[in-house]
Amino acid sequence: MIDINLIKNNPQKVKEALKKKNWDTDFSELLQQIKMKNKLQQDNDLLKEERNKLSSQVPIIKKSGGDVESIFAKVKSINKNIEILDKEISELDDKIFQFVSALPNLPDDDLLPGGKENNQAIRTFGNKPFFDFKPKNHVELCESLGLIDYERAAKISGKGTWIYTNEGARLEWALLNYFISEHLKDGYTFILPPHILNYESGFVAGQFPKFKEDVFWLENTQPQKFILPTAETALVNFHRNEILSQDDLPKKYFAYTPCYRCEAGSYRTEERGMIRGYQFNKIEMFQYTTPENSDLAFEELVTKAEKLVEGLGLHFQTSKLAAGDCSHSMARTYDIEVWIPSMGIYKEVSSASNARDYQARRGNIRFKDKTTNKTRFCHILNASGLATARLIPAIVEQFQNKDGSVNIPKVLVPFMGGQTIIKPKSKQ
RNA sequence: GGAGAAGUACCCAAGUGGUGAAGGGGCUCCCCUGCUAAGGGAGUAGGUCUGUAACAGGGCGCGAGGGUUCAAGUCCCUCCUUCUCCGCCA
Numbered sequence: 001m002i003d004i005n006l007i008k009n010n011p012q013k014v015k016e017a018l019k020k021k022n023w024d025t026d027f028s029e030l031l032q033q034i035k036m037k038n039k040l041q042q043d044n045d046l047l048k049e050e051r052n053k054l055s056s057q058v059p060i061i062k063k064s065g066g067d068v069e070s071i072f073a074k075v076k077s078i079n080k081n082i083e084i085l086d087k088e089i090s091e092l093d094d095k096i097f098q099f100v101s102a103l104p105n106l107p108d109d110d111l112l113p114g115g116k117e118n119n120q121a122i123r124t125f126g127n128k129p130f131f132d133f134k135p136k137n138h139v140e141l142c143e144s145l146g147l148i149d150y151e152r153a154a155k156i157s158g159k160g161t162w163i164y165t166n167e168g169a170r171l172e173w174a175l176l177n178y179f180i181s182e183h184l185k186d187g188y189t190f191i192l193p194p195h196i197l198n199y200e201s202g203f204v205a206g207q208f209p210k211f212k213e214d215v216f217w218l219e220n221t222q223p224q225k226f227i228l229p230t231a232e233t234a235l236v237n238f239h240r241n242e243i244l245s246q247d248d249l250p251k252k253y254f255a256y257t258p259c260y261r262c263e264a265g266s267y268r269t270e271e272r273g274m275i276r277g278y279q280f281n282k283i284e285m286f287q288y289t290t291p292e293n294s295d296l297a298f299e300e301l302v303t304k305a306e307k308l309v310e311g312l313g314l315h316f317q318t319s320k321l322a323a324g325d326c327s328h329s330m331a332r333t334y335d336i337e338v339w340i341p342s343m344g345i346y347k348e349v350s351s352a353s354n355a356r357d358y359q360a361r362r363g364n365i366r367f368k369d370k371t372t373n374k375t376r377f378c379h380i381l382n383a384s385g386l387a388t389a390r391l392i393p394a395i396v397e398q399f400q401n402k403d404g405s406v407n408i409p410k411v412l413v414p415f416m417g418g419q420t421i422i423k424p425k426s427k428q
Numbered sequence: 429g430g431a432g433a434a435g436u437a438c439c440c441a442a443g444u445g446g447u448g449a450a451g452g453g454g455c456u457c458c459c460c461u462g463c464u465a466a467g468g469g470a471g472u473a474g475g476u477c478u479g480u481a482a483c484a485g486g487g488c489g490c491g492a493g494g495g496u497u498c499a500a501g502u503c504c505c506u507c508c509u510u511c512u513c514c515g516c517c518a
Contacts, residue, residue, distance in 0.1 A: 042477060045487040052487090055499045059446045072498045079498085223507095243473080366474090373456090375474070 001361040002103050004096070008034055017106045020113035020323035030099050037092040044085040051078045101203075102210060105358040107323035108332045118322035119335075125306065126315035128339060133402040137342035138393035144404055145396065146425040147171065160263075160278045167422050168392070171408070172281065174415035175388045176256060179283045179308060183254040183385065186304065188285065191255040193234035196225050201237040204363035206329030206355075214262050231255040231284035232382045239288060240363040244378065246370045250289040250297055254385060257282065280389035287381045290367065291357065294379035298332065298354045301383035305336050305350040308386050312409045314394050315339040317346055331356045336386070338394040347390050352383030 007014050011027040018025055054075050061068050112118040142148035147168025153161045164172045184190065196218065202208040207215065207229065215226045228234055235253055244251070259282050285304060287297045302318065309316050316338040326333040330353040337346030357377040360366065366375045399407045404424040413420055 038477065041487080045477070048487055051498085056447055058498060062446090068498075075498045364474090 001101050001358060002106060003357070003361065004034070004100055007031075007100070014106065017109075018103065020107050020111065021104055021326070022113075022115065022324040023104055025103065030096065033092050033096050037089055037096065040085055040089050040092070044082060044089060047078055047082050047085070051075055051082070054078075101362070104328045105206070105326075105331050105355060107326060108354075111321070111323040111326070111332065113324065114322050115324040116322070119319045119325055120322075121317045122320050122334075123306070123318040124315075125310055125317070126313070128315055129341060129398045131341075131400075135341055135397065135400060136404065138340070138397050141396040141400060141404070141406065142168065142392070144424045145406060145422050147392070147396070147422070160276070162277065167416075167419075170416055170419075171392060171395075171412070171422070172388055174408075174412040175386075175391060176281060176283060177415040178311070178411055179385055180254075180256070182304075182308060182311075183283070183285065186252075188252040188254045191231075191235065191238070191253050193228075193231060193238075193255055193257065195228050195234075195257055195260075196221075197228050197233060197237070198225055199223065200240075201233055202226060204240055204359060205233040205236045206327075206359060206362065207233060210328060216260050216262060227260040228257060229261045230259045230282065231257040232286065235284060235286040235382070236359050236363060236365075236380060239365050239378075242365060243375055244288065244365075244367040246290065246367050249367055249378070250287050250293060253286040255284050255286070257284070259387070277389065280387060282387040283385050285383045285385040288365070288367075288378045289381065290369075291376070291379050294354055294356060294381060297379075297381050298352065301381055301385075302334050302336075302352045305352055305383050305385050309336055309338060309349065309391075311411045312391070312395065314391075314398055314409075316349070316394075319346075327351075327353060329353075329355050329358050331358065336384075338390060339398065340390070340393055341397045347394075348387075349390050349394070350384040350386045353381065355380045355382070 002014065007027060008031065011031060015025055015027060054071050058068050058071060061071070112120070136144075139150070143150070145168075146166050147164065149163040149165045153163045156163075180190065199208060202212075202215065215229050217224055217226045234257070235255055238253070239251070258279050260279050263276065263278070285301055287301065289297045306316075306318060316336060319335045319337055321333040321335060333351055333353040335348045336350035336352070338349045339345075340347050356379050359380045360377040365378050365380070367378050368374075369376050395409065396406045399409070401407065406422045408416055408420050408422060
């Protein structure tokens, strides 16, 4: 949530910043509502003060045997006015809250305006692999190597799913274990959160109210609950409504969860295999920091994600996203994109973002500033570290051999029981 | 799922209708002392409005939201969470 005072004091600046996210807003009605609310609030406070004073006299007058009926009558009439004002104020409050909470986060100043077309690749790692044979695409490879069973997935679940089988399951698990071991080395705390979350959690993350349709909702829970689209949704809420000690910051977490996404109708024909699905595995890195340290934390997260892909030996690039391509809740996002030879494009395997205080305001997540002794909002950052579904296509395609076998990245070998290569199988 | 009990500040906790929400512990600052001590004082949720240079005053605030009342931590209703017992179950 954007700071209401920022909008109040500098509406033009906020309007221009949001324009970079392709978001056109008119604040004039909001500003009027805020002004009106403050005025009513003041009037109401005076009435309440009077009521409190009158009421507190009652026991004293009673003791001395005086008449209290006239006070009762006065307070009753004051209460009528208070009731009216209370209602008007809470209606205005609702309107203001609904308007402001629907606004996206402000983009950082240095971002280019506009959408995808203005994303900039800022770093490239490794080179595109060269094949002296006709390379296969990952769907063929995964099937011939017995890593993925698409047909049976369609049978037991439906479209947009797949089943990791045998060495495919082991490869997937090896990736996750490799990431986990790296995060532990870096001193991040391992979290396994619940996958079913309440509405409030989605609101704090900034998914709701705008993106309610993008997640799966459970039908028979009261109140309604949804299945998390990313571990971020759980991790943002870990410290919801808490005041953290500055000495405990930064707090560094990582979590493994599957990610469940509706994405109905978003399939494209070229996105076969495991490029886009209703469910995929991801390890999420997460930090709560002071505002002063969030840029540093952001660099750390991007570098960590890059190192993981680099460790696998894959060719990839890092893109700085234009304002309009950053997520709704984020001030800044860098994507790590891995090369998929058969598609001839780079596909996102990690997205590192700085939400600054946007999510912290929604979730009331603060820390006690040691120097001023004031409570301030934390900055919150997240980065995939990493999402695995698109790594397997990248690995099998980039590391395939002429005979259809695939070399296992060195860093994964210990997690594959020493296995260094996966060879084609006859179909079972 | 059924029955019962509970939720007060960093922690423990008093408070069943009437002034600023007892008291302790811990922590922070100050004073006194002077070294494995002890004592005294102050502070110890946040949000928000008005004026302001620091600051002062007011409203709200006892799990959340309603209700009764001149007045609610206290009485009533709904919900959430925790604990105990019972049932069911991987």
